[in-house]
Amino acid sequence: MANGDESEQIRELQARLKQLKLMSVAPTGFYGSKTTAAVKVFQSGHGLPATGSVDDATWKTVQGASRKPTEAELRPPTTIEVDTPDPRCMRGRVMCISKESRTLAWMIDGKIVSSFDVRFGSENTPTREGEFKVEWKAKDWTSTIYHTPMPYSMFFSQGQAVHYSSDFAARGYSGASHGCVNVRDKGKLAALFDQVKVGDKVVVYW
Structure with a gap:
């Protein structure tokens, strides 16, 4: 998983990163700058190369540090937090x-x-x-x-x-x-x- 990708696995990644207080925006399934930054922080804190992309080692470490997201976490019904304005x-x-x-x-x-x-x-x-x-x-x-x-x-x-x-x-x-x-x-x-x-x-x- 890397910047520019879009998938349901990325939505799960984002929900897990939000559990870990590394992301504030709701999961979207799109791997953009906020996801890249959050992954880098996670990797740095867990002794992994801070590439900003998710390889097998990073994904397994994220899974070990968080729990499987609920449907409400994957697709929250409440209003999404606004991104930093362009x-x-x-x-x-x-x-x-x-x-x-x-x-x-x-x-x-x-x-x-x-x-x-x-x-x-x-x-x-x-x-x-x-x-x-x-x-x-x-x-x-x-x-x-x-x-x-x-x-x-x-x-x-x-x-x-x-x-x-x-x-x-x-x-x-x-x-x-x-x-x-x-x-x-x-x-x-x-x-x-x-x-x-x-x-x-x-x-x-x-």
């Missing part, structure tokens, strides 16, 4: 979206006003990364391609939008979007929809 999010009005922690933070002048659990597109229909602007908004919208409801849509990149997903609310991370940023808390998103203006910045990053 530097591009620190000025102005921004929807700051982290793929690693799977969170959206609504930020104004560097301060987090509200935050949301989000999910993204699959490998075949990935959510684009980069800096964008809200191009247009639609409170009641149905996808013209997939014919699925997209309430509270805020479009930022060629048809990709932040919007409420009933599927995400029901199935969680067992599903994926077609490239949009799905939100599962409809009430909170409705409030955000009223605050966000066309032209506000959107940053999507790992």
